[in-house]
Amino acid sequence: MRTASSRSGVDVRARQLLRSFSTALKADKPIERGIIRKLGISFFLFGLINNVLYVIILSAALDLVPPSTPKGLVLFCDIAPSLLAKLGWPYILKGRIRYTKRVLGCCFLSVLGMLVVARFEGVNMRLLGISLASFSSGLGELTYLQLSTTYSVEQSGHSVGYFASGTGAAGLIGAGLWWIVRGFGVREGVGLSTFLPFITPLAYFFLLPSSSTCSDTDSIGSRIDTPGYAPIPLADPADPLEDDGAAAVPAQVEKEVIALTVREKLVLVRPLLLKFMLPLFAVYLLEYTINQGISPTLVYPVPHPESHPILSRIFGSIRDYYPFWQLVYQTFVFFSRSSISAGLPPLPTSLLPLPAVVQAVILTSLALESAFGLLPEDLPQLTIPIIFLMIGLEGICGGLAYVNVFYRIGQEEREEEETERSKQEREFKIGSIGFSDGLGILTASLIAMPTELELCKAQVRRGKSLCMAI
Template sequence: MLIYYALERKKVLARLGISFFLFGLINNVLYVIILSAALDLVPPSTPKGIIAFCNIAPSLIAKVGWPYALKGRVRYWRRLLGCCILSVAGMLVISAFDGLNMRLLGIAFASFSSGLGELTFLQLSTTYHPLSIAGHAVGYFASGTGGAGLVGAGLWWFVRSLGVRLGIGLSATLPVFIPLTYSLLLPKPSIIQAMHFESAEDSQDSLPGFEYRPLPAPDDEDDNDTIQPTLAGPLRLPKNVTLSMQDKWDLVRPLLLKYMLPLFSVYLLEYTINQGISPTLVYPVPPPSTISGHIIKSLRDYYPLWQLVYQFTVFLSRSSLSMGLPPLPPRLLPLPAILQALILITLLLDSAIGILEFTDDGWSILCVFLLISAEGICGGLAYVNTYYHVGQENLGASSISHPERARQEREFKVGSVGFADSLGILFASLVSVPTEVELCKAQVRRGKALCKTL
């Protein structure tokens, strides 16, 4: 009997992990496909940073506005269905129209859906208790988002020869799997709660004097009062709790310097590299007899290659928790941003004055390969560890005694942090436009005009 029960617990955890992995993978894969296809979506004379701007600004609006505008509990099924419809519509617009303005509109639709979807899945992870299970869900979701980078960049690497219309059109079918996974595979929070998962670190989730009570299931539509057992007897608590704007500000204020600033810095530097510097990191096409020559056939292969390398290392680092590695201590969360700044400076100098250019271009390509790999590792570690630690933070005594308020506080806190990475990407898209232009001019001045041929 005990063996059967242990196997059932493993099956439920596997379903939870696979579900959140698929949520991260499918929700983010369209975003990555659009970025990887930047060279093919706009004319050669158009800075690729415009794609990045339209691919992140609507997402930022969703992440900034939705947590503050939402009142009461999250209706997950309705929101995910809406995200699915909007994503499909956006990708179909991109594939159906050749004009730049219509393609940017389609990108904006997909971006808003992706931002709202990411916010929703991170909030959904907080409905699973104890805290170790919530961390399990976050780890697999982060791994899925990293996998989306690898799948999206790799997919466009192989199908871009089919053209934008067919390649983007085929990808419009992917969002349909999100509501299917939510309905058919994801275990309900009540199932997890019934199995009484518990570990040593979960003791912080309760306070002396309060009996532990699992948080309400997210799709519980019953608006009747909740009976909460207390030391003095049963207490009737209303479910229709709503956090005020002051409550939300009090919750988000401690997160600004501890979590949001490091995450903002990492993404500002990371996407400045990806959209402003990487398009200019081009070298003569290597001979076919070399290893790099088997991968790089033309100058237009460099930018998709750098994106593929970056996305692969992001996947590895975002999967660190799901692979069983320990999280970074909170005090080390600024470290990825510091390393990211050093990588940006090195690649910037190489693009501008050629500090990594050698007689053998193969060594130059190798150096850039290693630096972009390190960039991806820093970005992935910052993402997964930030959201993990936010989800593991303690709640006050008043919140723990009221399960509905505790649920809404956790949902809001993890949802509000997403503003930081999206704002960093948005600023990077603004910076990358003039950065790419000026770096190309600097290369032309020193007699290297390869960037002008892209």
């Protein structure tokens, strides 16, 4: 009887403990959801602010330089420094990443670049300012993608999804902001944009979940300044975000500075070339060749208000076609880059080349339409929706390629007990991918110029000279 009674007592206590544990879990869920929400908002803001200046500069290209200056020069200065940062920085960097200094440095360069653009009227100085802002954008994208890998596998994917969504929103918000402030002129309009970079460090310091909060919920991996991933004191003793966990590091560990060599980094990057880099490069090469080389030639007679009352409101002149195609493209890029943050399943790794294949079909179809006029120009109610759908699909493919490539590389299997070396390898791998899209855009800008000219000549040869009037 005593044994049965004691067992009964144990069962009662066990049930009480289970109920208490269940209640505690339920009580923690709102806190956990709140922290995950803060993590998503933080990375959304990182992506938005990091890319919005790039979009503003491209939107303001016509106003930044005199008519005699090729607008492609603005595009080059807005891309080349960013590409240089993405290509060189992962290999130049030695040891662990100082995220606090990176975030503050990117903010400083962005503000400085926009101030130079706003305060100087000379072409050379404005191109210098654009280059500074571009370098900051490239380094910033590299930094925030690497920062996402310092969280757990699940939350790393969550962070990348929201960062990609923010970069997609930058296309719409940046163009909209310049449309609003352009009336003030370049000096005041660009000057008003200089406050935007300050949002990033504010989000980093005051919104991004701290290491202690992440460890309390046990649902998000530790940030770079947690005790388990504490910077080595001898390397940077003055970093304000580093906590007291670093003081507990043994003396023999303090003296051992782990840093990947260039040779080791090249070994790491080799398997990524075909798996991740080539699909991303191909998508952006095709995408920006369409945007810069083919879309400007997709012009048609202005719809007549009586027969096409809706289309005539959208296209008041032939100069309205290209901005409309860009708006369609940016809108669908935003939707597709937000696919993972919206809860849609990511593409399998084996299907990462698929967006590039679809892009190639779209490029070929639009080039043939531009050159030979396959669609009837006297039926805009048919022709314009078809072009709309094709450019929308182009944007979807571009956005899906971007978010899924970075998502998949962040989801690669990790060791149970991670070492400092494995963490640096993970940061390097996601950072090394970033130059692929920039290289694709830069290559496309070189291909697009002769493509646009040849397509326009083909239209003139068949008696259509609308492209000459833009």
